[in-house]
Amino acid sequence: MGEAGKGTTAVRMSPVAWLIAPAGLFFLVFFVLPFGVMALLSVLTGNPMQRPNVSFTTRHYERMADDSLYFESLASTLKIGAITTLATLILGYPIAHWLARIRSRAGHALLLMAVIAPMLTGIVVRTFAWMTILADKGVINSTLQGLGLTSAPLPLMYNEFGTTVALVHIYVPFMVLTLAGVIGGIDERLEEAVMSLGASPLRAFLEVTLPLSLPGIMAGSLLVFALAISAYVTPYLMGGQQVLTLPMLIYQQVAATFNTAFAGALGVLLLVVSIVLVIAYNRVLGRLTRREDLA
Amino acid sequence: MRALVLGRVAYRAINALVLFFLLAPLAVVVVFALNPTPFIQFPPIGVTSRWFAKFFASPDFMNSLALSLQVAAATVVLAMLVGASAALAIARGGLPGARLITALFLAPLMLPAILTGLALFQVVLSLGFGRPVWALVAGHTVVAVPYVIRTTLAVLADFDRRIEEAAASLGATPLRVFFEVTLPLIRPGVIAGGIFAFIVSFDQFPISLFLVAPNRETLPIVMFNYMKFDLDGTIAAASMVSILLALAVVLTIDRVVGLRATMKI
Numbered sequence: 389m390g391e392a393g394k395g396t397t398a399v400r401m402s403p404v405a406w407l408i409a410p411a412g413l414f415f416l417v418f419f420v421l422p423f424g425v426m427a428l429l430s431v432l433t434g435n436p437m438q439r440p441n442v443s444f445t446t447r448h449y450e451r452m453a454d455d456s457l458y459f460e461s462l463a464s465t466l467k468i469g470a471i472t473t474l475a476t477l478i479l480g481y482p483i484a485h486w487l488a489r490i491r492s493r494a495g496h497a498l499l500l501m502a503v504i505a506p507m508l509t510g511i512v513v514r515t516f517a518w519m520t521i522l523a524d525k526g527v528i529n530s531t532l533q534g535l536g537l538t539s540a541p542l543p544l545m546y547n548e549f550g551t552t553v554a555l556v557h558i559y560v561p562f563m564v565l566t567l568a569g570v571i572g573g574i575d576e577r578l579e580e581a582v583m584s585l586g587a588s589p590l591r592a593f594l595e596v597t598l599p600l601s602l603p604g605i606m607a608g609s610l611l612v613f614a615l616a617i618s619a620y621v622t623p624y625l626m627g628g629q630q631v632l633t634l635p636m637l638i639y640q641q642v643a644a645t646f647n648t649a650f651a652g653a654l655g656v657l658l659l660v661v662s663i664v665l666v667i668a669y670n671r672v673l674g675r676l677t678r679r680e681d682l683a
Numbered sequence: 684m685r686a687l688v689l690g691r692v693a694y695r696a697i698n699a700l701v702l703f704f705l706l707a708p709l710a711v712v713v714v715f716a717l718n719p720t721p722f723i724q725f726p727p728i729g730v731t732s733r734w735f736a737k738f739f740a741s742p743d744f745m746n747s748l749a750l751s752l753q754v755a756a757a758t759v760v761l762a763m764l765v766g767a768s769a770a771l772a773i774a775r776g777g778l779p780g781a782r783l784i785t786a787l788f789l790a791p792l793m794l795p796a797i798l799t800g801l802a803l804f805q806v807v808l809s810l811g812f813g814r815p816v817w818a819l820v821a822g823h824t825v826v827a828v829p830y831v832i833r834t835t836l837a838v839l840a841d842f843d844r845r846i847e848e849a850a851a852s853l854g855a856t857p858l859r860v861f862f863e864v865t866l867p868l869i870r871p872g873v874i875a876g877g878i879f880a881f882i883v884s885f886d887q888f889p890i891s892l893f894l895v896a897p898n899r900e901t902l903p904i905v906m907f908n909y910m911k912f913d914l915d916g917t918i919a920a921a922s923m924v925s926i927l928l929a930l931a932v933v934l935t936i937d938r939v940v941g942l943r944a945t946m947k948i
Contacts, residue, residue, distance in 0.1 A: 401776065401777045401778065401779075402775065402776055402777050403857070404771055404772055404775045404776040405772050405776030405777060405778050406772070406776075407768035407769065407771050407772035407776065408768070408769055408772035408773070408776065408778060408784065410764065410765050410768055410769070411765045411766065411768065411769035411772075411788060411828065411832075412769075414765050414821075414824070414825075414828070415787065415788065415825070415828075418803060418821045418822070418824070418825050419790075419791065419799065419825050421806065422799070422802030422803045422805065422806045423798070423799075423802045425802065425805055425806050425809065426798070426801060426802040426805050429805060429809075435809055437809045437810065437811070438809075479701050479704065480701075482694065482697045482698050482701060483698055483701050483702070486694075486698050497937065501933050501934075501937070502702055502705060502706060503705065504933050505706075505709065505926075505929055505930055505933050506705050506706065506708070506709060508882050508886075508929035508932055508933060509709065509886070509922075509925060509926050509929045510885070510886030510888070510903055510925050511886070511888055511903075512886075512888055512903045512906050512907050512910070512922075513712065513886075513906075513921075513922040513925045513926065514708060515910075516712065516906070516910060516914075516918055516919070516922050517708035517709065517711055517712045517922070518708060519723075519910070519914060520711055520712070520715050520723050520725075520914070520919070521707075521708060521711055523723060523914070525722070525723055525724060525725070526723060526725065527711055527725045530724070530725040530726070531725065531726075534726075557704065557705070557708060560701070560704075560705060561705070588686065588687070588690075589687065589690060590690060611793065614793045614794075614795075615793070617795070618794075618795030618796065618797055618798070618889070620797050620888070620889055620892070621888055621889075621907060625907075625910060625911070635795065635797045635889075638797065638798075638801060639797070639892060639893075642801070642804075642893065648801075648804075648805055648808065651801060652801065652802075652805060655798045655801050655802070658795055658798060659794070659795070659798055662793065662794050662795055662798075663794070665793065666786075666790060666793045666794065669793060670786050674782065
């Protein structure tokens with residue numbers, strides 16, 4: 389730490405610290421408090437702002453436990469999240485490696501733009517793109533039938549497959565950027581040293597680069613998993629009636645039956661899963677930055 | 684030697700395929716935005732501007748586009764003010780537990796945005812506010828602030844603190860150091876964060892889902908509702924507008940600060 393100045397070892401609070409106040413207040417009112425309200429309403433019999441006598445209840449959670457629909461939906465959400473994560477890792481790793489190792493500055497800039505441009509395109513737009521590609525009269529089926537390779541359209545959409553393909557497309561950039569940062573931090577001379585001792589590039593990669601990039605794989609996977617299990621638009625439009633994820637059930641409770649308390653209870657379930665992921669993600673990243681501090 | 688060449692070819696081929704997977708869908712949108720058939724049909728049979736004409740003539744799309752732009756503008760201003768000051772406090776304030784504070788402010792990036800929307804919706808509903816536009820802006824700002832904090836922190840981490848100390852030792856007051864040294868130095872990071880805030884708000888779906896009022900919806904919501912029933916070129920045209928915007932954003936950020944500095948996730 390280059391703590392130049394007064395010669396004190398303890399980090400001094402400076403007046404600049406007060407600049408945290410606006411953000412702190414904003415997040416308290418519009419982020420922390422709402423989540424608290426959501427959790428509170430999920431264990432109350434009604435809304436205390438509208439009804440004078442409300443009491444605590446576990447009925448929303450009992451309803452969740454009683455009906456296997458909610459457990460199945462959670463399982464299907466986690467399953468889609470896991471498959472999406474694995475696929476983004478497999479597709480994202482080569483690009484991340486290239487991005488981290490490319491020597492030309494212009495090449496790096498172009499590659500980075502190619503990764504970020506889809507990321508900055510809205511999810512609704514990207515889901516629409518995949519609908520036009522995977523639909524019965526979409527790009528793939530029209531091409532296959534035009535070439536006479538298939539006689540009927542393949543069922544590419546309105547199922548778990550279509551949902552996952554679109555989700556993978558949406559989250560690959562997040563994986564690439566996380567991995568590229570970590571791979572870029574690995575000293576290239578380590579690989580060169582192993583290769584000068586006679587190892588093939590593949591072996592150098594498998595025995596040096598891959599193990600050293602494991603924290604990146606962990607961080608990227610946790611990030612993508614957390615994002616994928618909260619997706620709403622893509623499973624809704626690409627899944628047809630075949631895919632029912634937790635976020636879809638949550639919105640349905642509000643839109644169809646206006647049972648906001650039960651929606652909140654389902655929300656708490658999703659929130660608990662997410663918070664575990666966030667904590668794990670921060671741990672992995674924390675260990676990473678400490679390692680960089682030591683290096 | 685042959686294995687080496689083969690390996691290199693495989694490496695290139697895999698990367699080319701993944702790039703194609705990433706970019707082809709965006710190109711497909713452009714094809715359908717220009718194809719004149721009333722339904723999605725491939726291969727395209729010609730070029731038309733009728734979908735753009737329909738998009739720009741539709742009051743539904745135009746009203747929602749206007750609302751989206753207004754909400755995004757408000758979000759940008761708020762997120763830049765709140766985010767930049769928070770980043771300064773984190774990097775320069777000597778706050779105890781700075782790592783935990785940073786994690787809290789970056790949490791909206793990873794926590795399901797649909798829950799941020801639901802939770803905020805329950806608060807405004809409980810308080811009897813209905814679905815006001817300010818709640819929409821507040822929700823968008825919560826997910827936009829992390830981007831501003833991150834880009835500003837990236838710039839703050841890069842610049843030499845001794846510049847500020849030198850200014851102070853030459854007799855500048857802390858206020859003067861802030862306005863004449865620190866602020867100009869962090870400006871690119873704050874602007875890049877503001878550009879991200881714009882795109883995050885403009886494309887925002889899950890938070891808006893709960894907070895838009897009927898007949899006063901943002902563009903992504905209107906597009907989503909349209910897509911539930913109809914897939915024609917109008918949506919493709921609307922999508923192409925959004926893609927062009929994303930490209931403009933990428934190029935602007937690259938110009939202002941360089942993409943590399945801002946893309947550390």
